[in-house]
Amino acid sequence: MELTLNNGITMPALGLGVFQSPPEETTAAVEAALATGYRHIDTAAAYGNEREVGEGIRRSGLPRDDVFIETKVWVSDYGYDETLHAWEKAVGKLGVERLDLLILHQPAPGVFDKTIAAYKALEALLADGRVRSIGVSNFMPHHLERLLAETDVVPAVNQIELHPYFTQPDVQAADAASGILTQAWSPIGGITFYPGWGEERKNVMQDATIAGIAGAHGKTPAQVMLRWHLQEGRSAIPKSVNPKRIAENFDVFDFELTADDLARIDDLDTGVRNGPDPDQMRTERFAMVIPEA
Template identity: 75%
Template sequence: MNLTLNNGVTMPAIGLGVYQSAPEDTTAAVETALKCGYRHIDTAAAYGNEREVGEGIRHSGVDRDEVFIETKVWVSDYGYESTLHAFEKATAKLGFQTLDLLLLHQPAPERFDQTVAAYHALEQLLADGRVRAIGVSNFMPHHLENLLAETEVIPAVNQVELHPYFTQPQVQDANAKHVILTQAWSPIGGITFYPGWGEGRKNVLQDDTVARIAKAHGKSPAQILLRWGISQGRSVIPKSTNPLRIAENFDVFDFDLGTAELNELSGLDRGVRNGPDPDQPRPEMFSRVIPEA
């Protein structure tokens, strides 16, 4: 199943995420995913495994043109020239000359002038044909409005934390207003281990409502949550290095959730994020150096 971005580029609705996948595990996970049928891989400079993602794609035997590759620029590389160089670092590590989707990883509101300059670099890369689509990650509605006021190209994608316990309706509405695709990281709510954030987290995979709906369909809770996201028109990028779970997470196209079930899942929203607040200053982000290729 593909989704069409606002510039006409198509992107597979489900992709493999590799956040917190150790480099030594990433190559095999990507290879496994592609052999299971995935055609979309999401990584980032800050994950430290772009090189292994490229190796996994090559090991899979799947042609580069069949794989949608998405990565992100880290905030310490924001700024026009620095972001252009960040693209060079990413493509050199991946081993491919072009990218399908390039995102700014955080809004970094305390240095938003650098964020805007970085996005101008993305616009140039798009104009040059070096990326097929550009976008943002973790942008709240006010971040989007501030960016759009100073740039020309509307982001194709906004990747944010989104699962039934944290549905971010205002973000989804803002994205829809500008025809920006909402992409969910942590789509099954499993990323609950950000140090210092979201104390008292609860994992939606263990929710009784999810378990009941999963039992009714003969599916796992993770499959129900992924189908919920896809059925509402979102892109989802579940993360796993376990071959069985990688395959299970892709096996979500042979059943449908009813309207009542979709609404019941959306009604689980607690309004509490598991990950960091994009508006909370984190000066340490800017001191992290992304290595050269």
């Protein structure tokens, strides 16, 4: 299943995410995903595993053009020249000459002038063919409004925290109004139960409503949540390093949720964010230096 971005580029709707995938496990996870049928891999400079993603793609034996590669520029590389160099670091680690989608990882409101400059660098990379599409991540409607006012190319994608317990309808609406595709990170609610993340949280994977829908379709809760994203027109990038889970997460194209199923899942939204607030400046984290290729 593919989605058409606002510049006409097509992108597989379902991809493998590698956030918090240890580098030593990432290559095998990517290789397993591509063997399963995935053709979209999402990584980021800040994840520290772009090199291993590239190795997994090479080991798959697939032609470069068969795999949609998405990665992200970290805040410490914002600024026009800095972001052009961030592209060089990314392609050097991934071992490719062009990226399919390059996005800004955070709005970084405290240094938004640098965010704008970084996005203008993405526009230049797009214009000369070094990337096929550009976008943003964790941008709220007010961030998008300013970005659109000061730049020329509408982002193709906005990747945000989005799972049944946190659906961000205002962000989805703002994306849709501008022709931006919403892409879900933590699409099956991993952030609601990731060990060591913080305070005790309600695990979306154990939600009774989702369990009931899964039982009715003979599917798992994760498969139901991924199908929910796809039927509502979003991209989703579930993360796993377990080959069985990777395959399970891809097995979502042989059933369909009913309108009632979709509505019941939509109604689970709590409005409570589990990940970092995009309006906060995490100065120490944002200063993390991305190594050279």
